[in-house]
Amino acid sequence: MFQISARAPFALTLIGCSLLVGCFGGSAEHIERASVSGTVTFDGKPLPAGNILFVPDVDASGNPLRGKAVQATITDGAYTIPAEQGPAVGNNKVQITATRKTGKFQESDGQKIEIEKQYLPAKYNASTTLKQDIAAGENTADFTLEAK
Template sequence: MHHLRQNFIYLLFPILLITPGCSGVEDSRGKRVAVSGKVSYKNAPLEKGSIQFFPESGEGFQAFGKIENGAYNIDLEQGPSVGKYVVKITALKKTGKMIETEEGKEEEKKQYLPSKYNQNSELSADIKAGSNSYDFTLE
């Protein structure tokens, strides 16, 4: 029994040494971190959309997430790295018109948020180490 316990400790020790480094994905662009928050538009939760984080410096991880019922959550495996980011939020709505696509006809969808939140975004976030929470109130 003593040998079994001793072997278990020898097996467990290397795992304990490795585990602290497994809290995020890291490469030359840095370490990814989790980010979550709420998004509202005209005083109501944004029902559906997407949120994108683009590093201001051009270096670092880009991150993308879905917005559902006014909330988004990007885990650390998909999250941005530490640094300053331009944030772009998009949301589409159906126009009622049918359009021809490669797959056939489908209902046209158009961006309905002002361009200051996406194409010409004025939104930003300063991502820190650890978990981050950023809420965006769009008018």
């Protein structure tokens, strides 16, 4: 038969607390974010409306950066993302999208909806070549896009 020591409840409590800290991120890594704002022009004019997405890329060693992609709305060529919601510090890929109405319609749930089409070249979104190095603090990132 087993004999339980008077120290057993204390030991079990200590083990339980250690497991909880390990399982629930007691050593969670902090991802540094920064604010970014700027302008986006297309063929020399402010982009009337669109979205800009910053996606963490790789560090100087080629290792993937941690963090989530963050997005902002572009209005009259300008966008702003505050630090608390901003992109991860380091290299980020940038995707910029903008759509136009096509004059064509489709039916969805009994309603006619006008179809919109992406009009910026894929090199700025689906196959982006845009990158931005985000530094700690405040950043300005302006993008000049062309139809070519």
